[in-house]
Amino acid sequence: MKKYLLTLSVVAFLGNMQALMAQQPHASCGTPHPKQVLQFAATENLSANPYVVQIFVHILRNDDGSNAAMDDATLRTNLDRMAGFYRPHNICFTFVGRDFIDNTEWNTNYSTADIGDLHAVNPHSDAIDIYVHANGFEGSGGNAYDIPSSKCSVAATASFNFEHEVGHCLGLLHTFETFMGAECPDGSGCGSDGDFVCDTPADFAGSQNMSSGCTYTGSQTINCNGSDQAYNPPTNNIMSYWAGCYAQFSAGQGTRMRNTIDATGFLQDRLTPDDRIIANVTLNAEIAVGAQNSIQIGNIASAGDVAMNGNAHGMFNAGQFVQLVPGTSITPTGANSVLLTINRMCDGLFLTSEFPSADRRHTALEMSSGMQVSPNPFNSTVQVELTLPAPGQAVLQLLDVSGKLIQEIPLQGNESAQTLQLNLPQLDQGLYFLRLRHARGSETARLVKM
Ligand SMILES: [Zn+2]
Structure with a gap:
């Protein structure tokens, strides 16, 4: 699913390293201003294929393996909900795997300055690494470290930050962002100020504290174009701080995420390939292949059988179909198994099988050179x-x-x-x-x- 750059300009930017912190302890996010901001022409991205982003989740535990930040059932619920928010925007996820990282400090009293050491433990060049910590850190419940980004951290106590931080990873700014200038409530400046998205209403930091439930009850104004304009902040937007009210990304945010993937090499490297032909390979370890549009398995042209040996378990999740070519021979022995499923991550369910207990990156399959x-x-x-x-x-x-x-x-x-x-x-x-x-x-x- 290699995609190509649309019109864009890059604005170099030297900013404060810390976004304005929210006032609610769980609502905040420590993601800094982006080092540079991608700006896109208004061109709509018309790609018909889903953008299937690979994610790998690291669950922090204490040194002795206790106090896992999140159990698998809760993780599944969170990822399923997250996938639901992205699906309408033609963005889906391949769950590449989950591991545990045992470090009490990183689990319970994490400092984002440790991200280099944390990320070095089991980094993925083909998936966004998501770290789940037991407690909030530095007054926030999440951090994506940059915008866009190949990694993010989420506190289990603020699990709605799965969808929020991954939004940063895919290029979204906060709706109340002002570092390039404030967006006006009448919409002027929406493409060059604020969050660079025109269908998210202007917002201001702290708007969520002037609320009754999910309704904004404040009366703050901003002087724009010579007049005082009243705010009407987007209380249901995932990139706001109205965490309990998250309901959607806007269409413009969806476009911005897809454009960001198009324009960002390290995000393209984290997309699942469109189609995959598996043939003439011997599987000697656990593998998973996820979310391709199509997977063809077996005797293709002169290629040979797919053989399952040793402790191999094959799990093939396809976006549209799995084709078993006539003559295919898959013969797992002993306790080995093969699971063929149509990937439903863009249709409703995030996963239909148990979580893999080991890193099952698809690259492990293809060591055929x-x-x-x-x-x-x-x-x-x-x-x-x-x-x-x-x-x-x-x-x-x-x-x-x-x-x-x-x-x-x-x-x-x-x-x-x-x-x-x-x-x-x-x-x-x-x-x-x-x-x-x-x-x-x-x-x-x-x-x-x-
Ligand atoms: Zn944020």
């Missing part, structure tokens, strides 16, 4: 050996730990073995990903620079 990286860790030069599994265009990408593209090398798409030498003396020490994208999908190797 046999990419070998050595030495690893490396000092300045690393050697990559690979054999592309099919002819066609291929590319080798070097990504940092946040998924940011550092270098890209186009490859000849033939099926013979090749060896590449990457000279990376300028690279900082740390963890990196090497991603190989080829006609059969992609695979990722971790790389450590000493």
Whole structure:
């Protein structure tokens, strides 16, 4: 589902690092002003295909494995509700997996300054990482760290922040944002001020405190275009602070999210591919393949069977259909199993099976090029050996730990073995990903620079 850039301009911005904090302890969000703001022409994005975003959830626990921030049933409820808010905007989710991270401090008394260390534990270059903490932190119940973003934190006590923080990840600003200037209640400035979305009414920080239930009872005004204009804030909008009243994203917000994905490489890297052909592979570990429009499994042309060995469990969730090609042979043995489902995440349900207990990223399936990286860790030069599994265009990408593209090398798409030498003396020490994208999908190797 590679999408392409619409007209946009990027406004460089140096802002305060902290958004205005809300007054209600649970309603707030610590997401800072964006480092830069994407602005889009009014062009409607007309893509017919759903934007299927992959997410991975990390549940914090205490050092001894106790006090899990959220149990699976509650997580499922929260993700299901979140998916429901995005579905009308043609945005869906593939649940890639869930793990536990055991650290009492991060679970109960988290400091967002620790996000680097937290994110380094089990980062995903192909999914938005969502961290769930037992308690609120720094006076807030969520933080997306930037706008857009590849990761966010949510306090279990403010679980409505799943939908709110993921909104930031996909490019949405608060409805009351003013750092580029305040939006006027009459709508003037709506495309260049406020939240850069024109169908969300002007809002102001703290509007939720002037309320009776979900009705705004305040009388605050702002001087715009020479007159005092009264606010009529959007009390049901997920990017406001009216947390108990969240009911929707606006159509303009949906467009902004889709445009943001189109314009943001690291978000495109987190989309589920449209279609996937699985053939001639041996599954030796748990795998999951989610939310493609179609999946074809089995004896395709000259490709061979799909074999399930060892502890393999196959789980295939397709957006529209799973096609078992005539001659397909899947023969799990022992306690192994194969589950084929039509993915209903854009239709009503988020998941129809149990949560995977391990990381089942789809990339684990596709290690069919046999990419070998050595030495690893490396000092300045690393050697990559690979054999592309099919002819066609291929590319080798070097990504940092946040998924940011550092270098890209186009490859000849033939099926013979090749060896590449990457000279990376300028690279900082740390963890990196090497991603190989080829006609059969992609695979990722971790790389450590000493
Ligand atoms: Zn927020």
